[in-house]
Amino acid sequence: MKICNRPVTTAAILMAGLLGSAAYAAPKGTVAFLMPDQASTRYEEHDFPGFKAEMAKLCPECTVVYQNANGDVALQQQQFNSVLAQGATVIVLDPVDSAAAGGLVNIAQSQGAKVIAYDRPIPDTPADFYISFDNEAIGKSIADSLVAHMKAAGVAEGAGVLQINGSPTDAAAGLIRDGIHKGLESSGYKTLAEYDTPEWAPPKAQQWAAGQITRFGDEIKGVVAANDGTAGGAIAAFKAAGVAPVPPVTGNDATVAALQLIIAGDQYNTISKPSEIVAAAAAKVAVQFLNGETPAAKTELYKTPSELFVPAVVTAENIKAEIFDKGIQTAAEVCTGEYAAGCKTLGITN
Template structure:
């Protein structure tokens, strides 16, 4: 009887370990890397970030599984997705936060389970984690602002600029704005400035329509748009307003439609971010963390080890030597019948 009590006590001690071993996470030997992207209005996430990340993980770790979620710009949905991945036994989280200011509790939940976190594209503030992989976002804004100012100057126009900044819940937006102001302040008048919820092209169109109404069509000589999706909204608003020639407008992400607008003269430039490098570096770090390795980084943002990639300004003359050369898009993808003449003029054949 004495031996039986000892055996039962030992069995009871083992039960919590068995529960932690993965009754709710399926195969406990399977390494799972969870990737969380914030939205699908910006085409890069589904078209590039997700497949490039998954392919690199598969190459480095054929037995690893990628658990993918897109939050559709809903912070509550992303919270549920992260909690679900942790419950399923994810070994590493790669998180592009919908609301970076509200993401610290999600990182804390991961910490409590000893699950490492990589902040992808957007810096998460207020808590420490393993890595941050993004671009030099202040530099992005500087590149955009300088390109806008150069084109306004080249056209010999005087007047006001409208600024369409990104989502106020995305800390990258504040960096882009800071860089753009560094390039523009004191050199040109800023007539209207907006922080655009959700990076929404529709809301950017409404903002641009309001700016045209309040400032007057002829007084607007340039538009700073923080990304290509919002640039599409601004272009639509200006077309509706009857501009005979569209003023210079910036962008970011090198979306296919934006590249085509650059060729036809409706958009001045875009910032080409090497999303392949970003996604693949993040995948390398995630696999390393899953193997309990921690590679060194070239820099830090605050106390967070970071990899920051350089932005590349792309205009009509440089599409061939950047976007096409890197295989981001093929000439056939860009040069649809609607833009064939513009492609020929730019030397894309």
């Protein structure tokens, strides 16, 4: 056999066939990464960079489209329709409104596209896969940690706590809330008041907390806040009211601001859940879908095959080991200005 007048050996034909097969099997396509809001800096600073980096490794020929809905349900729907029109066959969706997202799943699946629910589940309409940290476990962990701290500090049973939840349209916030309830229900402490924070907005959490400080005063012995933004809002309310020291306040996300508050002694705990972990897992599942594979699920939530990662509680006692020794943040990023002395006390150095 000859090609271009040059003899071709059987081995060469086989090698060409193998290379051609490999090239043909290499994944290609458009994958969309749609995030819900900019109230938290995590999406631009951690989630999308982590997803993009993993996609570049697993599927260098793929096109990755990133959009953020900035808390606007209608805008997210427009973005969803837009990426479908651009040919996206896999959409990683962190919904602004978990209930409304069911319609988006139906639209995508009717067009043969796969939807990976990300961070926030979509309870009413099963997506093709769900990837997140275990949100109910997060809620229970931060509540358990606060309760243990209060008991160790000698806070008597019957004392009061505030509970600040996340957005009422976010199913993940509902799971965190449920976990907090489980952590508090047998604690011996009473919940003075509870609030669902629209859009997770810290100013709204601060405004609500200020009202409760006026209402309950020094009856408030602790605050279970569902994330670092709402925690920061609550802490700001206590400081504005002249409360010192601030009662222990929980958080979640391990933002730089929260880590600084923990170092300063103003926030009690947070949750370390490096977004890059779930972002990379979402990229792996997306590439499996592009290859026509069925990703293996570790569990199931809302009738959706799922993978849930285990979070770690961070306090001043383990912040060095969990955050800095593991390279999640650096002292140069966190131990600035007024926080340098606190870092030195905790053994956190450059």
